[in-house]
Amino acid sequence: xxxxxxxxxxxxxxxxxxxxxxxxxxxxxxxxxxxxxxxxxxxxxxxxxxxxxxxxxxxxxxxxxxxxxxxxxxxxxxxxxxxxxxxxxxxxxxxxxxxxxxxxxxxxxxxxxxxxxxxxxxxxxxxxxxxxxxxxxxxxxxxxxxxxxxxxxxxxxxxxxxxxxxxxxxxxxxxxxxxxxxxxxxxxxxxxxxxxxxxxxxxxxxxxxxxxxxxxxxxxxxxxxxxxxxxxxxxxxxxxxxxxxxxxxxxxxxxxxxxxxxxxxxxxxxxxxxxxxxxxxxxxxxxxxxxxxxxxxxxxxxxxxxxxxxxxxxxxxxxxxxxxxxxxxxxxxxxxxxxxxxxxxxxxxxxxxxxxxxxxxxxxxxxxxxxxxxxxxxxxxxxxxxxxxxxxxxxxxxxxxxxxxxxxxxxxxxxxxxxxxxxxxxxxxxxxxxxxxxxxxxxxxxxxxxxxxxxxxxxxxxxxxxxxxxxxxxxxxxxxxxxxxxxxxxxxxxxxxxxxxxxxxxxxxxxxxxxxxxxxxxxxxxxxxxxxxxxxxxxxxxxxxxxxxxxxxxxxxxxxxxxxxxxxxxxxxxxxxxxxxxxxxxxxxxxxxxxxxxxxxxxxxxxxxxxxxxxxxxxxxxxxxxxxxxxxxxxxxxxxxxxxxxxxxxxxxxxxxxxxxxxxxxxxxxxxxxxxxxxxxxxxxxxxxxxxxxxxxxxxxxxxxxxxxxxxxxxxxxx
Amino acid sequence: xxxxxxxxxxxxxxxxxxxxxxxxxxxxxxxxxxxxxxxxxxxxxxxxxxxxxxxxxxxxxxxxxxxxxxxxxxxxxxxxxxxxxxxxxxxxxxxxxxxxxxxxxxxxxxxxxxxxxxxxxxxxxxxxxxxxxxxxxxxxxxxxxxxxxxxxxxxxxxxxxxxxxxxxxxxxxxxxxxxxxxxxxxxxxxxxxxxxxxxxxxxxxxxxxxxxxxxxxxxxxx
Numbered sequence: 031x032x033x034x035x036x037x038x039x040x041x042x043x044x045x046x047x048x049x050x051x052x053x054x055x056x057x058x059x060x061x062x063x064x065x066x067x068x069x070x071x072x073x074x075x076x077x078x079x080x081x082x083x084x085x086x087x088x089x090x091x092x093x094x095x096x097x098x099x100x101x102x103x104x105x106x107x108x109x110x111x112x113x114x115x116x117x118x119x120x121x122x123x124x125x126x127x128x129x130x131x132x133x134x135x136x137x138x139x140x141x142x143x144x145x146x147x148x149x150x151x152x153x154x155x156x157x158x159x160x161x162x163x164x165x166x167x168x169x170x171x172x173x174x175x176x177x178x179x180x181x182x183x184x185x186x187x188x189x190x191x192x193x194x195x196x197x198x199x200x201x202x203x204x205x206x207x208x209x210x211x212x213x214x215x216x217x218x219x220x221x222x223x224x225x226x227x228x229x230x231x232x233x234x235x236x237x238x239x240x241x242x243x244x245x246x247x248x249x250x251x252x253x254x255x256x257x258x259x260x261x262x263x264x265x266x267x268x269x270x271x272x273x274x275x276x277x278x279x280x281x282x283x284x285x286x287x288x289x290x291x292x293x294x295x296x297x298x299x300x301x302x303x304x305x306x307x308x309x310x311x312x313x314x315x316x317x318x319x320x321x322x323x324x325x326x327x328x329x330x331x332x333x334x335x336x337x338x339x340x341x342x343x344x345x346x347x348x349x350x351x352x353x354x355x356x357x358x359x360x361x362x363x364x365x366x367x368x369x370x371x372x373x374x375x376x377x378x379x380x381x382x383x384x385x386x387x388x389x390x391x392x393x394x395x396x397x398x399x400x401x402x403x404x405x406x407x408x409x410x411x412x413x414x415x416x417x418x419x420x421x422x423x424x425x426x427x428x429x430x431x432x433x434x435x436x437x438x439x440x441x442x443x444x445x446x447x448x449x450x451x452x453x454x455x456x457x458x459x460x461x462x463x464x465x466x467x468x469x470x471x472x473x474x475x476x477x478x479x480x481x482x483x484x485x486x487x488x489x490x491x492x493x494x495x496x497x498x499x500x501x502x503x504x505x506x507x508x509x510x511x512x513x514x515x516x517x518x519x520x521x522x523x524x525x526x527x528x529x530x531x532x533x534x535x536x537x538x539x540x541x542x543x544x545x546x547x548x549x550x551x552x553x554x555x556x557x558x559x560x561x562x563x564x565x566x567x568x569x570x571x572x573x574x575x576x577x578x579x580x581x582x583x584x585x586x587x588x589x590x591x592x593x594x595x596x597x598x599x600x601x602x603x604x605x606x607x608x609x610x611x612x613x614x615x616x617x618x619x620x621x622x623x624x625x626x627x628x629x630x631x632x633x634x635x636x637x638x639x640x641x642x643x644x645x646x647x648x649x650x651x652x653x654x655x656x657x658x659x660x661x662x663x664x665x666x667x668x669x670x671x672x673x674x675x676x677x678x679x680x681x682x683x684x685x686x687x688x689x690x691x692x693x694x695x696x697x698x699x700x701x702x703x704x705x706x707x708x709x710x711x712x713x714x715x716x717x718x719x720x721x722x723x724x725x726x727x728x729x730x731x732x733x734x735x736x737x738x739x740x741x742x743x744x745x746x747x748x749x
Numbered sequence: 750x751x752x753x754x755x756x757x758x759x760x761x762x763x764x765x766x767x768x769x770x771x772x773x774x775x776x777x778x779x780x781x782x783x784x785x786x787x788x789x790x791x792x793x794x795x796x797x798x799x800x801x802x803x804x805x806x807x808x809x810x811x812x813x814x815x816x817x818x819x820x821x822x823x824x825x826x827x828x829x830x831x832x833x834x835x836x837x838x839x840x841x842x843x844x845x846x847x848x849x850x851x852x853x854x855x856x857x858x859x860x861x862x863x864x865x866x867x868x869x870x871x872x873x874x875x876x877x878x879x880x881x882x883x884x885x886x887x888x889x890x891x892x893x894x895x896x897x898x899x900x901x902x903x904x905x906x907x908x909x910x911x912x913x914x915x916x917x918x919x920x921x922x923x924x925x926x927x928x929x930x931x932x933x934x935x936x937x938x939x940x941x942x943x944x945x946x947x948x949x950x951x952x953x954x955x956x957x958x959x960x961x962x963x964x965x966x967x968x969x970x971x
Contacts, residue, residue: 189761273803
């Protein structure tokens with residue numbers, strides 16, 4: 031087949047800028063072949079190269095005594111004691127999900143699960159942070175139903191429990207939804223598998239599903255803004271097969287146990303290209319591939335198509351040659367394709383052959399380590415004006431505005447479509463703070479949360495970035511867990527715009543400061559830029575996924591509010607209403623500055639809650655909706671009413687940080703007050719749980735009525 | 750008591766089912782679907798939940814043609830015990846060991862939550878640990894749990910006291926609220942809810958544990 035001539039138009043269609051193309055010419059000293067152009071485009075796009083973000087990502091804290099492996103591998107690895115490790119990462123699948131919601135979301139889940147089991151871990155928990163446009167927007171309902179079904183369709187079949195996540199709606203996501211998928215797996219700390227190849231002449235082995243033409247150019251698509259040609263991009267979305275992935279996972283884990291695996295890399299974005307380059311580059315080796323040996327499911331595939339296909343459920347491994355027969359037996363057992371498609375070579379070469387014809391011959395190290403890196407111009411986000419004329423509202427009306435919105439209504443419509451209990455270790459399923467799973471066969475448990483408040487980040491990227499980490503810290507703490515580490519999924523608009531880059535830089539500074547202060551290093555992550563449609567950007571959404579350790583399941587803070595329990599507020603209340611949920615939902619105003627985050631207070635208050643877990647019948651972090659929403663949710667979950675003595679709008683709905691609401695006996699409340707005085711932690715009794723009425727200051731309404739509103743608002747808005 | 754838990758590609762509740770048996774005192778062997786024989790001396794076969802063969806074609810249909818399923822059919826014909834949970838129930842109806850079929854949920858969505866199950870009969874090895882009329886909290890997690898059989902079959906199941914469990918609030922459109930049925934000899938149970946997910950205090954509920962305890966009690970030689 032005649033390959034197309036390399037023209038400026040073809041180069042541009044591959045998402046490469048003229049100066050980037052010049053760099054290619056400089057590196058190879060000649061015009062690239064069509065396949066080579068495709069390879070450069072796959073390696074140098076934003077999604078794979080992090081060229082706009084790398085410089086800033088380096089500033090994040092990534093180490094600590096608990097960190098076994100930080101960013102740079104398929105997922106981060108964190109020590110949980112007793113020779114065990116938790117391996118986790120969060121990754122976006124935004125663009126594909128907007129184009130094709132079911133498959134886009136499904137393959138997002140599939141990709142993140144592969145990242146985890148590639149490292150030798152069995153996935154044990156997943157979460158999904160979803161952001162959609164307004165429910166009234168014509169696309170939203172189909173996106174919500176498709177994305178939720180896709181997340182469930184993949185994860186349920188694979189057999190990993192979903193333990194948490196977020197769902198939000200905002201007009202800024204009308205043309206660009208966000209699907210951020212998190213997965214975590216367990217492994218023995220001394221049995222982690224990495225991607226660096228070692229040894230010359232070692233067989234490069236292809237495993238899993240066959241290669242088709244699906245997803246060719248997917249990573250390049252995901253690195254561009256959307257416009258009205260979006261429908262034409264549908265073929266760049268991959269199709270998922272969770273059954274094959276489940277078999278691939280079982281086969282990989284069995285194979286790893288035989289000692290046959292030297293290195294392993296899953297084929298995700300930019301498929302065969304990215305995985306082979308990664309293994310070679312990390313090991314300081316070259317790689318030769320003979321493409322005619324690649325298992326294909328379509329006829330007459332070109333080298334270009336095979337190198338750029340994003341067909342799912344595939345792995346590349348470097349195996350010990352003497353274990354080949356053993357390895358093949360494992361894959362025959364699981365009826366998966368297994369083929370030796372190349373070998374490691376000593377020269378710095380990425381040599382791609384098809385039927386003995388050279389299709390690409392590139393210096394391998396230049397593809398990855400020497401990919402372009404930009405210091406994009408950025409301008410700091412102008413300081414937000416403080417909120418003028420903070421409104422007053424009848425407290426029950428304010429609560430109704432929140433719980434009647436799909437943003438703050440119960441999310442059972444979503445979570446009940448996910449298997450939240452498979453593996454039979456779920457100690458807390460989604461819907462109430464952090465999710466918890468027991469570490470199988472031990473007394474330990476792990477808590478998981480995913481958090482960000484995009485309104486805050488937009489108003490004040492640095493405080494908003496801090497707040498996302500601080501909220502994750504509080505959610506883990508409220509479950510009784512010691513926060514261990516985090517993963518960040520940074521969703522922003524077009525980084526070539528200095529104001530968007532300014533949001534990114536600000537958020538990174540805030541996240542970095544909070545992760546350092548709260549000892550939650552970033553161990554893995556993903557950046558998704560160009561989340562814009564027709565020039566209009568999403569709210570900056572740096573999602574923080576975090577993991578905490580509970581040494582003994584007996585230390586889990588329960589959610590067992592009892593009749594007559596005291597409602598105790600931990601932390602200082604100033605009544606910050608700027609950028610609050612109340613302001614947005616009840617008044618349609620997104621004004622003012624984000625609440626300030628006092629990291630020292632976060633740490634102090636968090637340590638206080640964890641130290642006093644045994645005195646608490648229930649605990650929740652205060653976030654969106656402040657004290658009023660937290661107290662309602664805590665009471666409603668127990669089927670009880672609540673009476674709060676505080677009365678002003680600012681006290682009830684203010685979103686000051688570093689706060690928790692706890693329920694405890696009167697006796698425990700007394701002891702807590704004494705302990706708090708010693709620790710320098712502000713504590714105030716704010717009311718009582720019990721009865722069947724929700725009473726906030728002077729206003730009151732029957733629990734049953736509010737509960738019906740709370741439990742029905744989500745389905746009413748989107749179903 | 751010796752239990753065998755069958756593992757198909759795509760099974761994902763096999764470990765959970767095995768552990769529930771073990772916790773009740775059973776000796777459990779995992780059996781791969783390509784095997785054509787059950788281990789010697791097996792008292793009960795457990796067919797676990799999950800997505801055997803990806804639920805492709807029809808839930809349970811491909812699994813029911815696996816080599817091991819011929820052995821399971823023979824085992825039940827000889828009067829052997831078997832229980833199928835969720836996908837396992839679908840496999841049992843596909844083999845013809847149990848009557849009826851599991852259709853897509855009436856609401857067309859996958860549902861995972863704890864539901865209230867009513868014990869309809871205590872007259873079986875599976876349910877002898879309960880009293881008829883007991884209400885249990887047991888999780889469901891399925892997309893295709895809508896039990897269907899023709900009217901004559903449903904009447905016969907009722908007449909022969911072979912409906913093991915019904916839903917207190919029907920979540921999936923099942924005929925006559927049926928959640929689990931017994932074979933004519935009362936030695937095979939198929940049920941959509943997952944008793945193995947409510948068998949340990951760590952699960953948040955233990956209403957399913959009595960089923961495994963009762964089985965071990967009945968099937969362990971005195």
